Each structure stands twice: as structure tokens, then as C-alpha cells.
Amino acid sequence: MAQSRTLKVAFQMDHIKSIKITGDSTFAMMLEAQKRGYEIFHYTVDTMAMEDGEVFATVEPVEVRDEAGNHFSLGAGVRTNLADFDVIHMRQDPPFDLNYISATHMLERIHPKTLVVNDPTHVRNAPEKIFVTRFPDLMPPTLITRSEEELRAFKKKHGEIVMKPLYGHGGAAVFRIGDHDQNFGSLVALFGDIFREPWVAQKFLPDVKAGDKRILLVDGKAAGAVNRIPADDDLRSNMVRGGAAAKTELTEREKEICERIGPSLKEMGFILVGIDVIGGYLTEINVTSPTGIRSIQKLSGIDVAAMVWDAIEAKRA
Numbered sequence: 001m002a003q004s005r006t007l008k009v010a011f012q013m014d015h016i017k018s019i020k021i022t023g024d025s026t027f028a029m030m031l032e033a034q035k036r037g038y039e040i041f042h043y044t045v046d047t048m049a050m051e052d053g054e055v056f057a058t059v060e061p062v063e064v065r066d067e068a069g070n071h072f073s074l075g076a077g078v079r080t081n082l083a084d085f086d087v088i089h090m091r092q093d094p095p096f097d098l099n100y101i102s103a104t105h106m107l108e109r110i111h112p113k114t115l116v117v118n119d120p121t122h123v124r125n126a127p128e129k130i131f132v133t134r135f136p137d138l139m140p141p142t143l144i145t146r147s148e149e150e151l152r153a154f155k156k157k158h159g160e161i162v163m164k165p166l167y168g169h170g171g172a173a174v175f176r177i178g179d180h181d182q183n184f185g186s187l188v189a190l191f192g193d194i195f196r197e198p199w200v201a202q203k204f205l206p207d208v209k210a211g212d213k214r215i216l217l218v219d220g221k222a223a224g225a226v227n228r229i230p231a232d233d234d235l236r237s238n239m240v241r242g243g244a245a246a247k248t249e250l251t252e253r254e255k256e257i258c259e260r261i262g263p264s265l266k267e268m269g270f271i272l273v274g275i276d277v278i279g280g281y282l283t284e285i286n287v288t289s290p291t292g293i294r295s296i297q298k299l300s301g302i303d304v305a306a307m308v309w310d311a312i313e314a315k316r317a
Helices: 025-035 098-108 120-124 128-134 148-158 184-194 206-210 252-267 293-300 304-316
Strands: 008-012 039-043 049-051 054-064 072-074 078-081 087-090 115-117 142-145 161-165 175-177 199-203 212-218 221-229 244-246 272-278 281-286
Touching: 008 025, 008 054, 025 039, 025 054, 025 293, 025 304, 087 098, 098 120, 115 304, 128 142, 128 281, 142 148, 148 161, 148 184, 148 199, 161 184, 175 184, 212 252, 212 293, 212 304, 221 252, 221 293, 221 304, 244 293, 252 272, 252 281, 293 304
Parallel strands: 008 039, 008 087, 087 115
Antiparallel strands: 039 054, 049 054, 054 072, 054 078, 142 199, 161 175, 161 199, 212 221, 212 272, 221 244, 272 281
């Protein structure tokens, strides 16, 4: 472990009262920061402001406890220049919308003097379902489009497919479409009415029933993994959608994937990244607010939160 020193750290996040601590990766990093004696603070995106090029937010000192229902105490909120912090974790949940993008532009003004995790410029330029297409040979066949004609041709070519919104998250609006599914046209029309972004369509991978593996990388290196197994009556393996977490180890193929993408992640300033792998295929690279830290620690004893802070300390040094 790197030599720790006192750091002043702010967590930009959904309000701490709303999180479920048993599976929340931000909370795991807060616990580790407190353990190391850092000064830790909390604020929400809606309090951010930029005045004359300086970025402010209403920040509250926070104390955390690993006790469900009694997991935090907040001090008084004070409008503070975010450049006063050593480290800011950008951990609010998607959707990756204009509000999210605006926050990256603001944080860009203070990074890297204040180390923002992850680098806000590259977060903005790397939406997870687009960024992953940098590595097409590691992926299942994938199409990004709003065209029904393109989607029909892709479905005809590959048979069963999975469709999801380009900027969706947490397993929302993910559908498995059969080769002759009569709901296809209605689904595309409904999607067009609700969402402004394109679909992502991928060839259906039957191996998803054996699990959708979340692998966390720290500073470009594989750190730990958890296998997320979908319920019998659901395609989605996300734990917020009823997926079950299971202990796992990396296969040789998964190690190869991490070694391929790791240097690019490190070069772009991504300290904590979560990738999703199904049956040896890379399906997503999550750089906004990747999860899995607490499940990995519980199942495998690997402390990814400590690894993240070691990497941060090394960069701050």
C-alpha cells in the first residue's frame, strides 16, 4: 500500500441518504477514505455553480458508518470553491445526459490540480456503450442506430438480438428480440417516442445465463471481479434488477481483454473502470460510476477501494 497522507476529498454523488450501502461502491470508497484519516465531504450536482471561471458547490462534511439505516452524519453545508480539494470523486449515477455533461465541463476547470476521478474530459468523451467500440474484435456483433431498417437487417443477419438505449443504465429498457418477434416494430416505434438517442443492438449471447461478469480495473490493471447471474425469468443480470452475485475468478480470455484495454484506460486517466464480459465477449466499459466493489470484497476478500486510494495517493504524491 502507498504511504497515506491526509487528503481533503469531496464526493459528488446522489444524496447519501438515498444509497443502499450493502452494494454501493461510493460508500465503500468513503469508508476507506475515512479509515485513512482523510477529510471527507459530500455534495450533490444540483448545488454546483461556476462564477467567473471558478467552480463552487455546497459541500457538507460527512461521517460514515457501516450500519444500514444509520450510515451517515452530515455537517452544515458551505458554498466552497472545489479547487480547494485535493481529490473529487465524480460518482453521481447516470443517465449520461446534458446535466451530466455540464458537470464534466465544470470539473474540467479544476482538474488535474484537483484530481477528479475519473478524468472529466475523458468521461465526457467515452460514453460506455460507444467507448467499448474502440475494441470491436473483443465485442459481439454490435450496431448503433435509430434506423428501423438497419435494425431489421441486423436482426435478420444475427437472429436473436439484445436491444438497449445508448445512454441507458442499470439494465433499464433492455430487450431480447427473437428472430421472428412480432413485437419488434411496436417496440422500435415506442422507443422512438420515448428516447431521443439511438439503440444499441448486439447479437444475443446465450452464455448470459451463466452470468454477466463485472470486472473492475484500477489504473489499467484488473483488480477483481464478480459474476452477476440473472434470475430465471429475466434477461438482465444487474443486481439492482434481481441478479445474484457469485464469487468468480478471471479466465485467460478475460485476462487478455483486461491487458488489451488497460493501457488505453490508464492513458485516459481512468482510475476506476468496470467492464462487463459475457461468454468471453466485452459488452460495456463503464467509466462514469462503476459498481461492484462491495460484492467483490464480500465474496473474494479483495479490497478494491483500498487499491483505488493507493492509486490516487501515488498520483497525488
